Amino acid sequence: MKIAILPGDGIGTEIVAQAVRVLGVLDLPFELETALVGGVAYEAHGHPLPESTLKLAQAADAVLFGAVGDWKYDTLERALRPEQAILGLRKHLGLFANFRPAICYEQLTHASSLKPELVSGLDILIIRELTGDIYFGQPRGRRESPDGAFKGAPEAFDTMRYSRPEIERIAHVAFQAARMRGKRLTSVDKANVLETFQFWKDIVTEVHAEYPDVVLDHMYVDNAAMQLVRAPKKFDVIVTGNMFGDILSDEAAMLTGSIGMLPSASLNAAGKGLYEPSHGSAPDIAGKNLANPLATILSAAMMLRFSLNQIAAADRIESAVQHVLASGLRTADIWSEGTAKVGTIQMGDAVVAALSGNITKKAIKG
Ligand code: NAD
DSSP, rough: EEEEEESSSSTTHHHHHHHHHHHHTTOOOOOEEOOOHHHHHHHSSSSSSSSHHHHHHHSSSEEEEOOOOOOGGTTTTTGSSHHHHHHHHHHHHHHOOEEEEEEEEEEGGGEEEEOOHHTTOEEEEEEEOOOGGGGGOSSSSOOTTTSOOSTTTEEOOOOOOOOOOHHHHHHHHHHHHHTTSEEEEEEOOOOOOOOHHHHHHHHHHHTTTOTTEEEEEEHHHHHHHHHHHHHHOOOEEEEEEEEHHHHHHHHHHHSSSSGGEEEEEEEEEOOOEEEEEEOOOTTTTTTTOOOOOOOOOHHHHHHHHTTTTHHHHHHHHHHHHHHHTTTEEOOOOGGTTSEEEEOOOHHHHHHHHHTTTTHHHHHHOO
């Protein structure tokens, strides 16, 4: 199992280091190779996604990614900015399905912006299509104002589009994911207004014929946005297009309390994926042993489950994280009165100890 390790910038190196330690205690035959990506790659090689890094990612069975970016690169031309590395990896690896689980850990129920009873036990999965929709439609542009500038232009437009294969493949991924969970799939669309999403709805319904064991329902996006804050636990798996998924996954993320807890995966047709925390490089806390490494550690668990077929090991990591939270350890972002504040490394220590079946008082004190 070859894993490309791309820590990136800011807190990326700190949080990925903890995930690598966790992988190290699983006693599985991993081959890990690390490469530069983002701003640090630009500094060393003049490009945020150097050829050598891309080759490593292409040759690996999975990619574990930290985060990229820093405000100091904001003046660079767009093609050389650290964030371009993620877009390049998505494109070259054909990553089209973005998985964002939103799990509210019992111990963090009070960190959510919703009432505890609404989120207690929440465990939903949002699957967002990544390659189509209005973000990549043609034509796109604006009618120029007489001087060619945007200011004063009379209109601007983007075109929403999806192809049949794009919808079919994301639908298959979603039904298969639902099969591995509660066997319920909600397809979110806007079929009442948009032709593209009537097309989406029809195709998801067609694909459903191959998954009779999964219960499918359809929901308009405006209603889905409302239901996510009214009764989020009613959902199991949600599948939707690129733009609706972008918005709904951030909405769902906030149900769980902290961005430092949220893993994500982007998969291609072969099941290969890029696994990363949902947050960025947090330059404000980088290098201070303050970052929460749990989103990255949970991303490593997703990698084991979805790309490396190591379901038992993924379960072990997730239980270890639960165990550590139950023991009262918290990084600053999830800390509350009555819990013990620890740093990035100490949180990593505690997960490693829990995995070794050894969550001791020493680890808790650590
Ligand atoms: P951010 O997610 O990096 O940080 C937002 C806030 O959340 C900050 O206050 C930060 O301290 C906090 N935070 C984030 N992760 C945390 C963690 N693990 N533990 C504790 N606190 C955490 O977003 P931003 O500040 O808007 O962006 C910073 C840089 O990251 C920018 O250059 C941006 O482009 C980049 N970025 C990269 C990715 C990525 O690599 N996938 C995603 C988003 C933003």
